[in-house]
Amino acid sequence: DAGVTQSPTHLIKTRGQQVTLRCSPKSGHDTVSWYQQALGQGPQFIFQYYEEEERQRGNFPDRFSGHQFPNYSSELNVNALLLGDSALYLCASSDEGRQPQHFGDGTRLSIL
Amino acid sequence: AQSVTQPDIHITVSEGASLELRCNYSYGATPYLFWYVQSPGQGLQLLLKYFSGDTLVQGIKGFEAEFKRSQSSFNLRKPSVHWSDAAEYFCAVGAQGGYQKVTFGTGTKLQVIP
Numbered sequence: 191d192a193g194v195t196q197s198p199t200h201l202i203k204t205r206g207q208q209v210t211l212r213c214s215p216k217s218g219h220d221t222v223s224w225y226q227q228a229l230g231q232g233p234q235f236i237f238q239y240y241e242e243e244e245r246q247r248g249n250f251p252d253r254f255s256g257h258q259f260p261n262y263s264s265e266l267n268v269n270a271l272l273l274g275d276s277a278l279y280l281c282a283s284s285d286e287g288r289q290p291q292h293f294g295d296g297t298r299l300s301i302l
Numbered sequence: 303a304q305s306v307t308q309p310d311i312h313i314t315v316s317e318g319a320s321l322e323l324r325c326n327y328s329y330g331a332t333p334y335l336f337w338y339v340q341s342p343g344q345g346l347q348l349l350l351k352y353f354s355g356d357t358l359v360q361g362i363k364g365f366e367a368e369f370k371r372s373q374s375s376f377n378l379r380k381p382s383v384h385w386s387d388a389a390e391y392f393c394a395v396g397a398q399g400g401y402q403k404v405t406f407g408t409g410t411k412l413q414v415i416p
Contacts, residue, residue: 194345221401223403223404225406230408230409231408231409232306232392232394232406232407232408232409233346233392233406234406235403235404235405238401238403240401245401246401246402246403248403280345280346282346286401287401287402289334289336289351289353289396289402289404290336290348290351291404292348293338293345293346293347294345295343295344295345296344296345
């Protein structure tokens with residue numbers, strides 16, 4: 191039973207560029223949430239997707255956007271990258287938004 | 303707004319000693335509470351959760367936590383720590399019901415010495 195998978199594992203970008211991160215939820219799950227974890231901090235909620243719509247959003251600017259596909263997989267897009275966007279981006283999935291969520295191993299994004 | 307405070311940034315314990323990690327939360331109603339563990343370069347693994355009922359909850363790897371409503375606390379305990387428990391531990395709170403976001407604390411890094 192595959193858990194939550196994220197790609198790529200690591201990514202290096204420069205300021206001003208755009209990036210797309212990908213997430214496949216655990217088998218049987220239909221809800222995907224994205225979190226940003228800066229170094230030495232706890233994860234911060236970015237947004238949640240269910241039925242291809244954004245259900246909830248945390249306190250992140252519009253540079254952060256997402257998408258969910260019919261197969262429940264999801265993408266996180268970040269435009270106009272800033273140095274402060276360097277972080278571990280975690281994807282979590284659940285069944286119909288029910289707790290608890292299952293987390294992937296994350297994508298480490300470094301901005302130069 | 304919901305929030306979580308983990309007052310200890312870093313804790314060091316000897317292998318075989320007992321462990322208690324503190325967590326205080328702020329939430330207007332009865333929350334969902336979680337403890338997650340994160341090893342370096344890894345995602346988050348759920349140790350245990352509290353939704354309702356018995357306030358003492360058992361989790362994986364020999365961990366337990368107690369929900370104390372009067373103190374707004376959900377402390378994590380383990381009677382005897384193993385070297386493999388060295389990791390970062392996160393307490394989290396969420397609203398009851400589906401499609402609710404989860405708010406994490408800043409984490410406590412556990413070091414285990416022989």
